[in-house]
Amino acid sequence: MGDDLAEAVASVSARVGDRAGEWDRTGLLPLGMLRELGADGRLCAEVPVPYGGWGLSSLLGGEYTAHVGSLCSSLRSVMTSQGMAAWTIQRFGTGQQQADWLARLTGGELAAVAFSEPQAGSDLSAMGTVIRRDGGSVVVDGRKTWATAAHYADLLLVFGHFEDGAAAVLVPAEAPGVTVERIADPLGCRAAGHADVRLDSVRLPAGQVLGGYGLPLPLLVTTALAYGRMSVAWGCVGILRACLAAATGHAASREQFGRPLADHQLVARHLAELYAAEQVASRVCEHASRCWDSGSPDQVVATVLAKHVSAARAASGAAAAVQVLASAGSRDGHAVARAYRDAKLMEIIEGSSELCQLMLAQHAVSASTSAVGSRAVRPVEGGTA
Secondary structure, three states: HHHHHHHHHHHHHHHHOOOOHHHHHHHHOOOOHHHHHOOOOOOOOOOOOHOOOOOHHHHHHHHHHHHHHHHHHHHHHHHHHHHHHHHHHHHHOOOOHHHHHHHHHOOOOOOEEEOOEEEEEEOOOOOOOOOEEEEEEEEEEEEEEEEEOOOOOOOOEEEEEEEEEEEEEEEEEOOEEEEEEEEOOOOOOOOOEEEEEEEEEEEHHHHHHHHOEOOOOOHHHHHHHHHHHHHHHHHHHHHHHHHHHHHHHHHHHHHOOOOHHHHOOOHHHHHHHHHHHHHHHHHHHHHHHHHHHHOOHHEEEEEEEEHHHHHHHHHHHHHHHHHHHHHHHOOOOOHHHHHHHHHHHHHOOOHHHHHHHHHHHHHHHHHHHHHHHHOOOOOOOOOOO
């Protein structure tokens, strides 16, 4: 598996080359490249081998994601979307749905996941999209916004209310009643194909509802978002690695006042903090991935922590890199200029920093209360008090 990963890293590096800046400026990734990567199983590498994926662990998949993120955050975002769709199908799809749809996602078709709505961002309980049965079909009505990769997608995984709960339904992007409108000039990940999606009485076979029944909305959404948060966290590690390489390279070669920038203490401080940020983000992501791979009960909180810490460090690290490179890194399309905008978006998507902080605070209080309770009922050793 290590050899396969090395080959994948080399392959995607060759495909991206020095074109990420151009893609950022034009706002488009080459569709042919995306389909080639998808057909090789490289957009959702954690899908099991029997379904056409590579079966990577979360840890190996995370390192691969970080590498892609260091090259081009827009490409990594498309990969996150593809992986999230595949993960949701794995978790909630029937055996037949897994066999049918995962093979398509590892065979060159592209997917986008549609959660957010104009009035339902962090509060997805406000979701207004409805999936209703109509004979042997289902009909989908709703509005989705900021669906990453939807501009490129063949398939939309749409979340909505269904029966007494919620469901995810697989919607072909070309189905009658589906309108995809690309978002022009987004702040970050400009080439990731962000789009708004309108669904007007979209009729589909009932078999395209994952599992065929309604699930509790929190379970459905949290499970799908967990994969996205893990992928974004590793992508932020990639952003930090790219920024660290650019900043240290520039500081070592650029001279001011007769000596390299790296020898000036205030510049060196930026480099030290950037290095520390990359190390902290890497370690917290490694811990979260090991929780995934071992099935640890700490998986959920470890994932939220990884996403929050990595996104915050990426935003501050990218700002430090721009400061070190100054005018050299302030050109549109430059690696650190892209990182500066891309990292800010990472603090918002897949759960804003504020939402992550609330979840972490709730966990901290719950853990503290449980610890106090366990001490309170612990028997006293050694006779009577």
